Amino acid sequence: QVQLQESGPGLVKPSETLSLTCSVSGDSTSGYYWSWIRQPPGKGLDWIGYIFHTGKSHSNPALNSRVTISLDTSKNQFSLNLRSVTGADTAVYYCARYYCGADDTCHYFDYWGQGILVTVSS
Amino acid sequence: QSALTQPASVSGSPGQSITISCTAASSDVVSHNLISWYQQDPGKAPKVIIYDVYKRPSGISSRFSGSKSGNTASLTISGLQAEDETDYYCCSNAGGGIWVFGGGTKLTV
Numbered sequence: 001q002v003q004l005q006e007s008g009p010g011l012v013k014p015s016e017t018l019s020l021t022c023s024v025s026g027d028s029t030s031g032y033y034w035s036w037i038r039q040p041p042g043k044g045l046d047w048i049g050y051i052f053h054t055g056k057s058h059s060n061p062a063l064n065s066r067v068t069i070s071l072d073t074s075k076n077q078f079s080l081n082l083r084s085v086t087g088a089d090t091a092v093y094y095c096a097r098y099y100c101g102a103d104d105t106c107h108y109f110d111y112w113g114q115g116i117l118v119t120v121s122s
Numbered sequence: 123q124s125a126l127t128q129p130a131s132v133s134g135s136p137g138q139s140i141t142i143s144c145t146a147a148s149s150d151v152v153s154h155n156l157i158s159w160y161q162q163d164p165g166k167a168p169k170v171i172i173y174d175v176y177k178r179p180s181g182i183s184s185r186f187s188g189s190k191s192g193n194t195a196s197l198t199i200s201g202l203q204a205e206d207e208t209d210y211y212c213c214s215n216a217g218g219g220i221w222v223f224g225g226g227t228k229l230t231v
Contacts, residue, residue: 035221037223043226044211044223044224044225044226045160045162045168045211045213045223045226046223047213047220047221047222047223050219050221058219058220060220061220094167094168096167099173105156105215106156106215107156107158107173107174107215108158108170108173108179108213109158109160109168109170109213110170110179112167112168112169113167114166114167115167
C-alpha cells in the first residue's frame with residue numbers, strides 16, 4: 001500500500017521560505033508524477049505543481065514563480081519550496097501521486113498524504 | 123476566481139438524486155476530457171470518485187456518475203445517503219502541465 005507523509009515546520013514567518021518534504025513508502029518515486037496541492041482554511045483546493053522522476057516539473061502560474069519542486073529518488077521523497085510567503089499562503093499542504101497512463105497522460109490523483117497545516121505569521 | 127466554477131452548495135433528501143455542475147471559463151480547460159471528481163470529508167485528504175469525466179475507480183459506488191456537455195462537467199449522486207454529506211471538488215488536467223480545481227461544493231443531505 002502506497003503511503004505519503006508530509007513533514008516540515010508548521011509555522012513560517014512572512015517573507016521567508018516554506019519548505020516541506022513528502023516521504024513515500026510502499027512504492028518507488030521513480031516512474032511517477034508527484035504533486036503538491038494546498039487548501040487554505042475553510043476554502044477550496046489549489047494546485048501548486050508537479051514533478052516527474054526525470055526532473056520535469058511545472059507549477060501554477062498564479063504563484064508567480066515562487067515555487068520549486070524537487071525529487072530525491074534515493075530517499076524516495078520529494079520537496080516543496082515556496083518563497084516570499086505571506087498570510088495568503090497559510091494552508092493545509094497535501095502531497096499526492098498522479099495516476100498516469102503509459103502514454104504519459106495523467107488522469108487523477110490516486111494517493112494523498114494526510115496534509116500538514118502551515119501557518120504564515122510573525 | 124477559479125477557472126472551474128461549482129455551486130457553493132447543493133442539497134437533497136435521502137433517496138433522491140442531485141447533480142453538481144463544474145463549468146469551465148474556457149473550453150480549453152476541459153477539452154482534454156481529463157476531468158476528475160473528489161470527495162473530501164472534514165479534516166481528511168480528498169478521495170477520487172470519478173475520473174476521465176465518467177469513469178469510476180475500483181470500489182466506488184455506482185451511485186456516483188459523471189458526464190460532460192460543452193464546457194460543463196457534472197457529478198450526479200443517485201440514491202442519496204446521509205454519508206454522502208460532505209464536500210465535492212472537480213478537477214481538470216487542462217493541458218500544458220496545468221491542473222485546475224473547482225471551488226468546491228458542499229452537499230447537504
